Amino acid sequence: MSELVTLSKDGEIGVITVNNPPVNALSPGVPEGIAASIEAITKDDSIKGAVMIGAGQTFIAGADIREFGKITSGQRKEGINFHMVLQMIEDCPKPVVAAIHGTAFGGGLEVAMAFHYRVAVPAAQVGQPEVKLGLIPGAAGTVRLPRLAGVARAVQMCADGNPISAKEALESGIVDAVVEGDLLQGAIAFVREKIASGETPRKTRERNEKLGDEASNAPVFAAARDLAKKTARGMMAPQAAIDAVEAATKLPFIDAVKKEAELFQQCLFSDQSKALIHVFFGEREVARIPDIPKDVKPFEIRKAAVIGAGTMGGGIAMNYANAGIPVIIKETAQDFLDRGMAIIRKNYENSVRKGRFSQETMDKRMALITPQLTYDGFEDADIVVEAVFEGMELKKQIFGELDKICKQGAILASNTSTLDIDEIASATTRPEFVIGHHFFSPANVMRLLEIVRGKATNKEVIATSMALAKKLKKVGVLVGNCNGFVGNRMLHQYGREAQFLVEEGARPQDVDGALYNFGMAMGPLAVGDLAGLDVGWRIRKEHAHLRVAGDRYPLVADRLCEMGRYGQKTGAGWYKYDENRKTIPDPEVDKLIEEVAAEQGIKRRTITEDEIIERTQYALINEGAKILEEGIALRAVDIDIIYLNGYGYPARRGGPMWYADAVGLKKVYDRICRFHEEHGKIWAPAPLLKKLAEEGRTFADFDKQK
């Protein structure tokens, strides 16, 4: 028997323990160990029944995700036939019970469903989350689950991938009992009862009573397909999962398993699944910072302060309160403070109304936020996050004040979205404690936190920021200091191309529509209207002196602002808006665009959807390659994680750099060279892109060398 799975005895009951820390994943050796245990139990006359339990914190939490990549890249050796292992469990002549604590997800739930019975502790969760990796259950999950839980529940779990609680699992028939107290003892007592009752062990695969009939199932599948179309736009796995469950209701068990295997293979070898697995590992990879070893100890953050209760400051303060950290929020005037606190309160009230948490939780969170107009209490804050207007002089003044008030060792963070962190740090006597914490709007919702390292920022401050991001339930990505850092620097190129395309012949809705179809949460022009076109306009006016004469400059957005069209807040921008904020194309804008094009001597032409995608995506990629080469981002995957979590980039594309690899760097590079010839120096190809393309390599290869 393998060390990963052991068999012991409690009297006449066999106890199989899976011991593959940290999450008892189904790595090679685990299924073999379970099979060997079941065989031993079958043969040993002194054993009358058995229980399987996970050692440590959880039951089998799922497949070993690294194995998927090994299969698609052809590296995996043929392993044991997992279906056969499940059938062995099911065919065991003695009653066998899966005892679930922690999570039984994916392959873990599929194993549990092959047992004759399942018991779980109240805090346990079960689920089939494969769709989140672009997959479907591959070990008869879609075939056994409807037999236990009924069709509607099975479809929902396989298509949305969200876990359910032990209580819900009990109600739907996935588990047979919830065990209070010691799980192993409870499970042993359960199996002893079953032995005493003389009940014949039930094989899940033979249970057909919940499979319904075609007439009653048809609307369930239709509704699930519609929902998945909306909530998982462009994703193939949820639709495949629904197809598989449908097959389970129509075909004999063994044929349904074959159908599931077919669909599983299609998903596994799809670009979508590869991209989503890349994202899964990427989120873990970004936490690794080569020059900051794990033994650099983060500081404890027990108290925080935020300066500015505007759009960002309020959301940032909520993050701290949500994590249980008391936070002061400081403003310049009572009105602004009241307005900021009212928005925080309204956000929390909405969450309570939607049932996300209780009124009591809301009250606790509100009580952790102290609004005030002074620096009282800043002296013992462990971190201060500045979120005042975007202006260097103001930021420097504030950091100078903080330097005088804050204790030594406090982290002084700025939420600036573009400004030079080193210059801000120069206003203090302790630049090693200054860092950028660039949250994204709405800060209480968006998962991304760009952590901007200044040239003096010390390692403990970085390690603390990364740990803090996790505590605030954000994905922290460390970036270097430059104008716009990683995300906004790339966005600038993307937005520019979107506007040039409009000047050259596309309509705003063509550009936004193509990018929406590509999978972006929103098109860039609609995003501009949402965020307020005046914000960028002000920045452009401030930086007007940096513009080089003769360089092409996107004019339409400025003209829209001059007309008072700031976007949704003024009821008009790139589009018109009705009272429901519905986007309506506006002939007046089309006229303006034509005028601006004529003024600049641009001959308008037909622009294809492909060109829209290439111009905008390759602009992101080219800038991303420059950012990588300069070391502003540590790895290509860091850029991907930034775009997925801060900019509505579709996860199924893996992020802009992964998308570039999927298209092929040679093709991307060749197109960029063409754009360079047609549109001039803004399209100068990044040397790193050129090098990788010529060497036939990818950004993923580049990351491997890091």
Ligand code: NAI
């Ligand atoms: P905002 O204009 O909504 O809020 C700024 C707040 O700071 C105002 O309420 C103002 O009264 C207050 N304030 C100004 N001077 C102050 C002082 N001396 N002491 C205390 N409070 C003061 O601006 P927003 O959008 O929240 O931006 C804040 C910072 O966050 C800027 O640096 C901005 O670049 C950055 N940022 C903004 C994002 C956005 O989407 N709005 C996204 C990411 C970063």
